[in-house]
Amino acid sequence: MSRRTVLFLLAFASFAIAADKPNIIFILSDDLAQGDLGCYGQKLIQTPNLDRMAKEGTRYLQAYCGTSVCAPSRSSLMTGLHSGHCPIRANREIQPEGQKPLPAGTITVAKILKDAGYATACCGKWGMGMFDTSGSPLKLGFDHFFGYNCQRHAHSYFPSFLYNDDRRFELPGNTGKGIGKTYAQSLIADETLKFVRANKDRPFFLYYAITLPHGNHEIDDLGIYAKENWTLTQKSYAAQVTRLDSDVGRLLALLKELKLDENTLVMLSGDNGSSFDPKSEVGSLFDQASNGLRGFKRGLYEGALRQAALARWPGKVPAGRVSDEPWAFWDFLPTAAELAGTPIPAECKTDGLSLVSFLKGGPAPKRDHFYWELHEGASLQAVRFDHWKAVRQGPEKPIELYDLQTDAAESNDLAKTKPDLVVKAEALMQSSRTPDPDWPLVQKRPGKGKKKAK
Structure with missing residues (x-):
């Protein structure tokens, strides 16, 4: 057998293996509520791309977050552990920048997928450890990071700096106090597209931890809401949700352009239920309690734990399906491992169950119970x-x-x-x-x- 033939067969085998591993994108929106999206009944805020994603995929009515604030919910998503076992069970700040880090040796979704041959990236907000700690995303399976490490820093949409991997870069003209020339989400959204383009010929995992529509409610363009007879906060919140929608739309369009959408599972979720009291300035206008659930962020009633959740994978995830069967963030790690065709390491003691069959139209996995705790x-x-x-x-x-x-x-x-x-x-x-x-x-x-x- 000639050397050329051997190289061809190796290349073909590599291509076949790559083609058998679907790309995985998990879009985690910060504080997005079910009631914010048209496909869940919202009437005032326009979300055409996410509504189309729901029509082309499945919409979940009982998708549960890890718990009802940022860091522990995200830690549950990444580790496959519910908040009774997860090493992070509340938001804990570290000065001058960062949060309590995930401990050394933590096995994450990214680590499992990286070891299975995936290119991995986190774009947006991390909040689970600065770069000089054990919780750095670059130490926990991510090849690339772009955005905010610290969730306190992420409260500003016009920050004075962001990070590219662990390298801080300045944003001249931005004050970090709601005024500036550069809207951080514009850079983050562009980076997600750059990552997908760069890795279109190999399997990839993109954790797109978009900060919209978390407060502060700052936006570079009020758009279609500028002339509404609402408060500035109400207009800004609506514009943030619509901006989230348009940026997700750009990502979905790129997958189609690159002919990747039929080999890419895209999941989208909020990191907790509504962040607003239904009687608040924002909650009262947009009727975020219209789903009839009790409670909101920082509680453990259903309104705090259920959030907007969609899945799209043409030809695999049923189009137009609406499911009221429950699942939770800690199910994502075993789901990703099964999709990648790789075993979960023995030292990874996940609480989750794979959702692969459920995503493809089967019943949700049966389990004894779901559990949450919170220490705010x-x-x-x-x-x-x-x-x-x-x-x-x-x-x-x-x-x-x-x-x-x-x-x-x-x-x-x-x-x-x-x-x-x-x-x-x-x-x-x-x-x-x-x-x-x-x-x-x-x-x-x-x-x-x-x-x-x-």
């Missing part, structure tokens, strides 16, 4: 088993019990009439968490009260 103030806990949902607003508070099958709004507490289910819920809350000195169960955060950890 009092330590909150919630557990869902079958159609029952239990919530505890702190270790000294009674467990509340709701029947989601008949009461998705969690308006009728059945705890007193279902004591056996309360006992079961409490047992699940205890067994679902690994005690951690960083995350003790407290009625108030240390320094904010006299209650001792439990």
Whole structure:
């Protein structure tokens, strides 16, 4: 066999292997609520690209985030661990820049996919460790990073600097205080397209952690909302959501242009439920509680945990499907591993279940329960088993019990009439968490009260 023939066969085999591994894009929008999108019933904010994505794919009504604030929710997505096991279970700031880092040796979706031959990139916001810590995205499986590392820094859409990998670059003319020449999202959106173009001939994983529409509510162009009789904040929020929509539209258009869309799974989700009280300035106008759910960001009721979620993969994910079967962020890691045809490392103790069959039209995977906790103030806990949902607003508070099958709004507490289910819920809350000195169960955060950890 000639050398040329050998090289041809090797190249063909490499191409065949690459073609068998779908590209994976997970778009995580910061604070996007179900009620923000037309495909979920929004009437005032225009989201034509995401509405089309829903028509061309599947829309999920019970997709659950990791928990209801940024860092722990994202950590759950990346590690495949729910917040009873995840090393990050709340937002914890580090000065002068960054958040509490993921520990050394953490296995992430990106690490698994990189080891399986994928090019990997995170564009947008990280928030799980600065570059000089164990939580740097460049130490956890990502070949490339572009955007904001620190989520506090990401509150500004006109920042004075961003990062390209771990290299800081300045944005002249930007104050970091809502005024400037360069809208950061423009650069981030362009970088996602650049990454896709550069890796069109090999399998890739893009974690597009877009900061829109999180506050501060700054936008470079109010567009179609400029003449509305709304407050500036309301106009800006609507424009942010529509800008998110248009930037996702650009990415989907590029996949089609490069003839990649039939080999690319694109998933989109918010990182938590609505960030607004329904009675607030923004929430009241856009009726973000129109889905009938209780609660919002920083709580553990359904309105805080369910978020907008779409999946598109032409020929694989059913078009026009609407599913009310539940899944959660920690399912993404085993899903990605199965898609890549690679085993999950033995040392990776995921809580998730693969969604591949579910994404392709089958039923959701069956499981014993879902679990969440959060440590922003009092330590909150919630557990869902079958159609029952239990919530505890702190270790000294009674467990509340709701029947989601008949009461998705969690308006009728059945705890007193279902004591056996309360006992079961409490047992699940205890067994679902690994005690951690960083995350003790407290009625108030240390320094904010006299209650001792439990």
